[in-house]
Amino acid sequence: MPLPTISAKTLENYERCFKAFDKNGDGSIDSKDLIELMRATGQNPTTAEVEHLIHEVDENGDGKICFEEFIKLMAKFGKDPQETEEQLRAAFKVFDKNQDGQL
Template identity: 40%
Template sequence: MSLGPACIFLRGGKKIARSLADDEIQELREAFTEFDKDKDGLITCKDLGNLMRTMGYMPTEMELIELSQNINMKLGGRVAFEDFVDLMAPKLLAETAGMIGLKELKDAFKEFDMDGDGSITIDELRLAMTKLLGYQVNRREIEAVIREADNNGDGTVDFEEFVKMMSRD
């Protein structure tokens, strides 16, 4: 089994979605700069739509209207780079999570679900992480991971919750 999904899962207790990598932020900065015609660090809402399209995202007119309404409340309807990153980060992170295939997710889930009952308990996750990482993980961190991923409140993580957590933006 690859350690990637396991590490992402463990990190989830602190923050479910990973942060953008430096190269991803640099890619966003370069794209933003192309549309920042007057180099003041702001782009218009119209440019935002065009910029998103050049990056392969196809926002609907309704999404752009919603975005512009939120953005119009500050900076006179223009978008700063930081706001652009906040807007694009979930899309980039969801893309990355989507690269983890269903087979890999099933394999990772099986590693954690030691008794094969279809759910991951705190104890199972703690044992699996100890085995994978080679040291014992703090119980509070494990509890936080389970609590964050447990959508139905049963105190465990089933496969559906696991998949949602792995692809959460």
């Protein structure tokens, strides 16, 4: 599946969010991290739902989502990119404890 066309600003926001939830810095998000990310953006998925989403975009079959797969997953949500961006910004603010723009 080719990467969706998104603005540079949205891509930057996705990257910041991805890195914030890539707890061990290995360049991937597992199902536990994805559940936390989705809950931070107002979703309440089950473990089975998240595993299904991962399976849909997990091109290399490792059970995790790399950044490219994350972008594809965000596109699969079918949300207005502006709405998704706003949710990601809100989630980022929750985890930016000292409000310095960094996690």
